[in-house]
Amino acid sequence: MTETKQTGLSRRDFVKGAATGVCAGTFATMGLYSYSPFAKNRLAKTTRAMKDFGVLKSVKITNISETSWFNNANLIGDIHAAGGLLVNQYDLNWPPFGNGKGTAQGSYESGIASIKDLIPQDLDKAWEIQEKLSLHPENAGGYACLIEVEELNGKTHKYLLDTGWSYKWTDAAFKREGIDKMLQNHEIEALFISHEHWDHFWGFPVTMKYDPTIPVFIQDGFYPEGLQYIKDSGHTGPLTSYKKAVNPFIPGMAVLKFDVPIINRVFGEISLAFNVKDKGLVLVSGCCHQGILKFADLAHTELNYENDRFYGIYGGLHISPFEDWDPKYDDLVISLGKWGFEKIGCNHCTGHLTAKKFIEAGYPVIRGTARFRSSSPDYLGNGDKISFGV
Amino acid sequence: MERNEVSYLESRKLVKRWNGPLPALANSLFIAIVFYATWWIFQDPRGIMRMYTPYVGYMVCRWLLILFIWVAYIFDFWPFKKAWLDRTHPLIKGSVLLAFSVAAMFLLIKVFFIDILGNYGIAYFNPERLTSMGITEFYAIEYAAEAIMMFAAIASWLSPSWVVACENAPWQDLPQPARGITIVTITFFLSMIVYFLTMHSHMAILFYPWQKFTAICPPYWEEFANTVSGNFHIAWIMCCTVVVWLYETIWERYPFNLIKTNWLRRTASFFGIIIIAVALAFFLYFCEELAWGPAIRGTRRLMAPDWRWLHVGEMAIFWLCPSLFLSFYCNNWPTKFSRPVNVILRTFLTAIAAVLVYIVYYKTSHLFLGTQKGFSHPQQFPMIPMIWLINLFLVNVWFMDGWPGWKAVPKTAEELDKVEAEIVASDVKWTPKFAYGLLAGIAGGVAVYFAIINFIPWFSKVYTIIK
Numbered sequence: 001m002t003e004t005k006q007t008g009l010s011r012r013d014f015v016k017g018a019a020t021g022v023c024a025g026t027f028a029t030m031g032l033y034s035y036s037p038f039a040k041n042r043l044a045k046t047t048r049a050m051k052d053f054g055v056l057k058s059v060k061i062t063n064i065s066e067t068s069w070f071n072n073a074n075l076i077g078d079i080h081a082a083g084g085l086l087v088n089q090y091d092l093n094w095p096p097f098g099n100g101k102g103t104a105q106g107s108y109e110s111g112i113a114s115i116k117d118l119i120p121q122d123l124d125k126a127w128e129i130q131e132k133l134s135l136h137p138e139n140a141g142g143y144a145c146l147i148e149v150e151e152l153n154g155k156t157h158k159y160l161l162d163t164g165w166s167y168k169w170t171d172a173a174f175k176r177e178g179i180d181k182m183l184q185n186h187e188i189e190a191l192f193i194s195h196e197h198w199d200h201f202w203g204f205p206v207t208m209k210y211d212p213t214i215p216v217f218i219q220d221g222f223y224p225e226g227l228q229y230i231k232d233s234g235h236t237g238p239l240t241s242y243k244k245a246v247n248p249f250i251p252g253m254a255v256l257k258f259d260v261p262i263i264n265r266v267f268g269e270i271s272l273a274f275n276v277k278d279k280g281l282v283l284v285s286g287c288c289h290q291g292i293l294k295f296a297d298l299a300h301t302e303l304n305y306e307n308d309r310f311y312g313i314y315g316g317l318h319i320s321p322f323e324d325w326d327p328k329y330d331d332l333v334i335s336l337g338k339w340g341f342e343k344i345g346c347n348h349c350t351g352h353l354t355a356k357k358f359i360e361a362g363y364p365v366i367r368g369t370a371r372f373r374s375s376s377p378d379y380l381g382n383g384d385k386i387s388f389g390v
Numbered sequence: 391m392e393r394n395e396v397s398y399l400e401s402r403k404l405v406k407r408w409n410g411p412l413p414a415l416a417n418s419l420f421i422a423i424v425f426y427a428t429w430w431i432f433q434d435p436r437g438i439m440r441m442y443t444p445y446v447g448y449m450v451c452r453w454l455l456i457l458f459i460w461v462a463y464i465f466d467f468w469p470f471k472k473a474w475l476d477r478t479h480p481l482i483k484g485s486v487l488l489a490f491s492v493a494a495m496f497l498l499i500k501v502f503f504i505d506i507l508g509n510y511g512i513a514y515f516n517p518e519r520l521t522s523m524g525i526t527e528f529y530a531i532e533y534a535a536e537a538i539m540m541f542a543a544i545a546s547w548l549s550p551s552w553v554v555a556c557e558n559a560p561w562q563d564l565p566q567p568a569r570g571i572t573i574v575t576i577t578f579f580l581s582m583i584v585y586f587l588t589m590h591s592h593m594a595i596l597f598y599p600w601q602k603f604t605a606i607c608p609p610y611w612e613e614f615a616n617t618v619s620g621n622f623h624i625a626w627i628m629c630c631t632v633v634v635w636l637y638e639t640i641w642e643r644y645p646f647n648l649i650k651t652n653w654l655r656r657t658a659s660f661f662g663i664i665i666i667a668v669a670l671a672f673f674l675y676f677c678e679e680l681a682w683g684p685a686i687r688g689t690r691r692l693m694a695p696d697w698r699w700l701h702v703g704e705m706a707i708f709w710l711c712p713s714l715f716l717s718f719y720c721n722n723w724p725t726k727f728s729r730p731v732n733v734i735l736r737t738f739l740t741a742i743a744a745v746l747v748y749i750v751y752y753k754t755s756h757l758f759l760g761t762q763k764g765f766s767h768p769q770q771f772p773m774i775p776m777i778w779l780i781n782l783f784l785v786n787v788w789f790m791d792g793w794p795g796w797k798a799v800p801k802t803a804e805e806l807d808k809v810e811a812e813i814v815a816s817d818v819k820w821t822p823k824f825a826y827g828l829l830a831g832i833a834g835g836v837a838v839y840f841a842i843i844n845f846i847p848w849f850s851k852v853y854t855i856i857k
Contacts, residue, residue, distance in 0.1 A: 010821070010823040011823070012728060013819070013821045013823035013824040013827065014823045014824065014826060014827035014830075015728065015730075015731060015827060016728050016729075016730045016731065016818055016824055016827060017730075017823065017824035017825060017826065017827025017828035017829075017830075017831060018827035018828070018830050018831035018834065019728075019730035019731045019733065019734040019827075019831060020644075020645055020730045020818075020824075020827075020828055020831060021827060021828040021829065021830060021831015021832040021833075021834065021835060022734055022831040022832075022834045022835040022838060023730075023733065023734055023737060023831075023835065024645075024828070024831070024832055024835060025831060025832035025833065025834060025835020025836045025838070025839070026835035026836075026838050026839050027666050027669045027670070027835075028669070028832070028835070028836075029835065029836050029839040029840075030669040030670060030672060030673035030839060031665065031666075031668060031669025031672060031673075032669075033839070034669070034672035034673045034675065034676035034843075035672040035675065035676065039676050039679075039843075040684070042680075042843070043679055043680065043683065043684050044683065044847060046683070072526050073526050073527065076526050076527075076528040076529070077526075077527060077528065079528070080443070080527070080528040080531075082440075083434075083435040083436065083437075083440030083442075083443075084435050084440060084442060084443035084444070085443070085444075086435040086442065086444075086760060086761060086762050087435045087436070087440075088436075091436075259764070260691065260764070260767075261691075261762045261763050261764030261765075261766070261767035261770065262767070263762075263767070265762070265763075267763055267764065289690070290690065290691075291688075291689045291690030291691065291693075291694070293686055293688045293689040293690075293693075294686070294689045294690060294691075294693055297686055297689065297693070318690075322526055322528075322529065323526065324526065324529040324532075325595075325596050325597070325598065326596065326619070327592055327595050327596065327617070327618045327619040327620065327696065328617065328618075328619050328621075328690070328694060328696040328697070330595055330608070330618050331617050331618060331619065331687050331688045331694070331695070331696060332688040332689075333688075334608075334618070334687075334688065335687045335688030336688060353598055356598075357598075
């Protein structure tokens with residue numbers, strides 16, 4: 001009897017010890033192994049797909065507008081008053097979806113109702129109405145650029161990346177750079193909307209005013225309001241919504257899609273990659289919410305490009321768009337040099353402070369002329385051009 | 391032992407009002423309703439006050455957590471008398487104690503941090519000063535809130551640690567409020583030191599140029615953590631916060647409560663919590679690397695080391711919620727086995743539950759909390775709703791005696807004696823069989839670890855649960 005009891009006790013002691021040991025062993029290994037060089041060696045090495053997507057001769061970019069807004073305090077003040085960076089952009093009561101009810105009381109339906117009959121044919125009137133109904137209409141600018149691509153055989157293509165925000169500002173910028181005529185003449189083959197944000201997309205009727213048949217390319221993160229806006233703006237051409245990450249477009253040009261959550265309830269972004277003969281890869285973005293290094297990393301993983309070298313960047317890099325800062329942005333400033341870009345044409349949501357830090361770090365930032373309300377010569381401003389491979 | 395010799399929480403026994411799972415279900419429903427109502431009123435970006443900016447809301451919920459801990463654990467409900475706590479209806483008691491905590495939080499944030507520290511010490515605690523120096527108002531508020539919040543994050547590890555691990559020593563015999571004031575002062579002082587060592591440099595490089603004369607820039611952890619962001623520290627500090635409560639609840643202070651010598655047990659507990667937390671932080675970071683690939687410095691969000699460290703803290707918080715639920719509303723089930731077996735079973739169950747909560751959260755939160763869709767947006771802060779929920783658990787159990795499913799009754803003298811005896815566990819003894827079991831268990835633990843780290847890359851390659 002005593003012996004049986006003793007055996008039972010011993011077994012229980014063993015189990016108690018074993019239970020204690022499992023916890024101790026697991027946590028000890030977690031601590032000793034997880035952040036060690038052995039653990040790093042276990043991580044799967046990236047296998048490069050090296051997809052051949054062709055080569056082209058050159059890429060020229062004209063900055064139609066990089067000034068998406070003119071006053072940070074007003075823009076971020078409106079967002080703050082509405083409840084912060086997570087509030088749905090269509091609720092903010094910004095033009096062209098103002099309904100006169102004030103902060104955060106807007107909606108796509110109530111906003112578009114006031115101008116639906118006027119777009120895209122009478123944008124002046126539509127904007128005039130919205131100036132009365134929306135918050136800070138004078139603050140709206142927009143982002144758009146013209147991309148001219150020359151293939152190796154000399155054939156050229158023109159594309160628009162994004163279409164601004166304010167009807168008034170975007171239309172004026174289009175006229176300044178001759179985009180209106182190019183659209184009317186159907187010289188521009190496609191409009192890429194990088195993402196659904198107000199400053200890249202809400203000027204959509206301006207492009208439709210001049211060419212409603214233009215093929216439009218978006219990605220599958222668009223919300224129902226955005227898709228409805230494309231219809232309500234009178235678009236009659238083909239609409240393509242990218243689902244895959246890598247989408248070759250013409251020889252030497254690919255559209256890359258990123259599933260990235262973005263402020264004010266926006267999801268996903270597309271950016272463009274160009275393989276320039278003898279130079280390397282050029283990355284062009286609207287806002288680059290995915291981050292320029294993520295963009296470069298996906299291109300590096302998926303694509304085969306000249307000299308296996310990154311050559312250039314153009315566009316918003318979305319680092320300090322409101323001149324805010326975070327130590328993680330310094331991680332980018334510190335790291336970017338290692339990627340070897342030879343021409344950095346940044347602007348828009350890159351932020352002046354970031355451009356200044358890039359220049360201080362000795363990076364090849366192409367300076368601008370600070371014209372047409374662009375406020376800093378530290379980066380490419382409105383009306384400035386940059387070329388790769390020319 | 392007399393009731394007045396132990397704290398109010400130790401002196402009461404929570405008794406179910408109804409048999410079976412009804413009390414847990416009733417309380418879950420009650421908390422769910424209060425959670426959603428208060429979330430909508432205070433935090434939701436679509437709601438009324440919209441504090442989820444996110445740092446303002448984050449600061450408030452972290453400081454509320456700290457105040458609850460101070461009121462219940464550190465001050466033992468002083469200045470409220472035990473007799474009042476015994477006889478007052480839970481709803482009234484909860485409302486009064488909550489209002490008291492909110493008022494104290496307001497005083498701390500507005501008067502101490504913003505008005506005193508921000509005006510006479512460090513400018514970044516005061517949003518108005520930042521705005522006057524050219525920072526956009528929204529970001530000025532966010533920066534100040536982030537700094538004030540980090541103080542609370544550190545204190546929410548150190549304050550309960552002093553009670554749970556250090557057993558209030560060496561001031562355990564002081565009467566209230568002397569004991570509370572002493573422990574709050576010392577833990578506040580320690581929090582300040584930890585803050586300067588971990589977060590001050592992070593704040594200093596928020597401003598251009600880097601504030602090199604006032605803080606170490608770039609920070610000393612840059613090479614080790616692969617980022618200059620203070621999120622590296624948030625990772626292990628959040629894990630400390632979580633491990634303190636795991637140790638107090640589902641682990642029943644095991645295994646350090648086997649140590650009979652007071653100073654050794656307290657020291658081992660305090661530092662043991664830190665070591666376990668750091669191990670957990672490294673492990674969770676490694677899990678991210680296994681699932682998503684190695685972090686790339688300078689990238690944003692999912693691939694960025696700074697976000698990966700932040701997400702370590704977020705994952706840890708996902709573990710705390712089911713652990714507290716199990717402890718508060720399921721009577722720390724299971725309890726029928728020996729203490730070590732109960733502990734390992736609870737650890738396993740709550741870890742699984744944490745994974746489920748994590749999945750459900752990321753799949754649905756944007757639909758009903760107004761948060762951003764996806765994993766890694768800077769404004770997707772699962773810590774806020776999770777801590778908001780934990781705050782409600784604490785209000786319900788500490789301030790309202792588990793109403794409506796439970797009621798408080800005074801413990802008998804015998805039960806109070808058991809509280810005293812429980813400080814050192816007597817049900818686990820060192821024997822040769824225990825030692826063999828321990829060795830076998832350690833080997834098993836190592837095997838469990840390697841099984842997990844082999845499973846994660848395979849699983850993440852085959853299945854995508856959250857897009």
